[in-house]
Amino acid sequence: MSTLSADPIGAAGAETAPSVPTIGVEEEFVLVDPDTGTPFLGNTAVAAAAQRRGAELQLELSRCQIETATPVCHDLTDLRHQLRRTRTQVTAAAAAVGAAALATGVPPFGPPPTSITALPRYQRMVEHFGLLAEQVICGCHVHVGLADRGLAVQVSNHLRPWLPVLLALTANSPIAACRDTGYASWRHVLWSRWPSAGPPPYFRSAQHYDTVVAAMLDHEVILDTAMLYWDVRLSAHLPTLEVRVSDVPATAEETVLLAALVRALVTTALGAIDSGHPAPVLDPALLRAAYWRAARDGVTGYAVDTGSGHLVSAREATARLVDHVRPALERTGDYRTVRCAVECVLGAGNGAVRQRRTLQTGTLTDLLRMLTRTTTDICVEELGHGAADRT
Template sequence: MTSTVSTDPHDPLHMNTERRFTVGVEEEFVLIDPDSGEPSLTNTLVAAQPCDVELQLELSRCQIETCTPVCTNIPQLHHEIRQARSAAAAAAARTGSRILATGVPLWAPPPGSITDTPRYHRMAERFGLLAEQVICGCHVHVGLADRELAAQVSNHIRPWLPTLLALTANSPITAGTDTGHASWRHQLWARWPSAGPPPYFDSADHYDEIVADLADSGRILDTRMVYWDVRLSAHLPTIEIRISDVPATTTETALLATLIRALVITSVTALEKGWLAAPVDQTLLQTACHTAARHGLTGPQARTTPGDPVPTHGPTAHLLAYLRPALEESGDYEFARVALTSVLIHGNGAVRQRNAHHTGDLRHVQDVISRLTTQDCDLEPDDTASPW
């Protein structure tokens, strides 16, 4: 993705209040057999289907990933997210399977379900049963070609990671039972040696030194296995935020991307004024992320500074207020306000899965997830109108 960010204070774009930051989204989905509800090990067949979007293989054969094009505004991105989900759902249907937007499958796949590629086999050999897990996330890329700037933006984003996770938690049920966590995916993901909140970086060189140490010590195979919740892309001029479960709906994914892009813009603005982020203790941050994964939107959220937990709705409201200048500048404030209010009233994916589980069996949960995954994806090819 090509960055449109200027860091030259004499560049007119730098002074323009209408600066644009490119944005793109990757979403991972579980493939299931629609009759049995069990994971469908068909990702190579699905990816081979004629499709308007590129479908990519993931670690497990019951996973598929979509990627949007690089977008310059949120309405365009929302349209592309809808198109990608629609195309993936159609490709899956042609193979007799179905996609579900959920952070973990309702039923675990059988052992030995690793996708048949040399790299994934090397991961299985190095990391054993860790590679058998099935976890589906959402990764948001924001154009930022200056790696030095990106390292400092990462520092500014770190304190907001628990709030983003609580907002998008969507994996409470697996192996046929409620895990007691809103985001079980986060708990599974945290077992990887290179996962979790990123460290506080002094510079881009500091970032590279830590990554090199991970590789030299054998904790990662390569830079693609840097699984921090925020990372500098190894092959694109972007900063990538990876904290989220795959959201239940396209609107929630668009909301996540809207908030993340505004976080990047707000961080860049602060850095242009010479405001470095205050360091947040790594243990406090990990604890706050764990609490967000545990409770989602239905319980307290731990602070990233010492103190008692606070109601989750407090940090989300604070985040919207914090980002309001950037959101108003980009024209996205009203969408973010309405979409965020809707999630807080109706619940995120974890709330909806649990509500379905309380009123029905796992088949009912599956049907609810399936409906939410594609509920607003019935687009005509030339439909380019704003989705809100």
């Protein structure tokens, strides 16, 4: 649950109509005891430790959550560097107070009771939403510079068909309370209980967007605009479009892949809008089915193709996404990098696959060690270079 502050990400889009939109990323992490894996209720101590080292971390709803944010980035090389830096900062700050920070969508060893961070806004949420707020879920939010709100809502419409594919590709929360949930993204299942979560509506204009938000505030479905939990939303105070559909990816390199695809989707949508091509109006039941299938199967099973309504392999759905944005990726020189990274994820598995594989062949201790390692690991990047060498 991001509470965006005046972050350098805010500069993304402040420039005059850049040909390639800028990007910034926020990542949420679970704080745990490094020996037992049980949630560590000390996000304020971790944030203070980071501040002493010159880094800024954001508190989240639960006391065992913490969030990082990159500055505005102009290319994937810069973003990769910034993500490695922020992940190193959060893990170092956690270690300084006897904790570990894990890149996983939910705590594998179970959330603690009464773990709400003692901030007035979060206390209001507990009072209003009750036990719904007693959750620990960690996502990743990609900001793409787009200052024109009217254009941004049109882009949101164009992104809706592809959101389930992004969810499947980054699924990283199959284990909760020491057991396999049966879902690649249990975070999505928990997150979807919020009345403002899920795919955004199809908006006719920026005014329509504002009218819907005003009604949600009037009905107290949300308490403030930061509680707009749609998977694509306009930032309330930053000139960006924010895509927040995914689990926090297992590795920094998988986050780079997500950001590359999101920016390419936005760029592709801008081209379609400029050419006068409207976004498809999807059947809500079809989109809901696509989301559920993505959360359940991740990259190892099937996907609902939102264009045809047919069931296809997750691999085929991912390939269609890459084909859809290929021209945008080629313009930025990112196509080969993205193609290799996608093949790596599909071949070696994403976070959900690795968590399940580790638990099937090892112990909960092995799972904890694996998550600790991959949070700051670059194994996917190394595999991606190998894939590139083979092409």
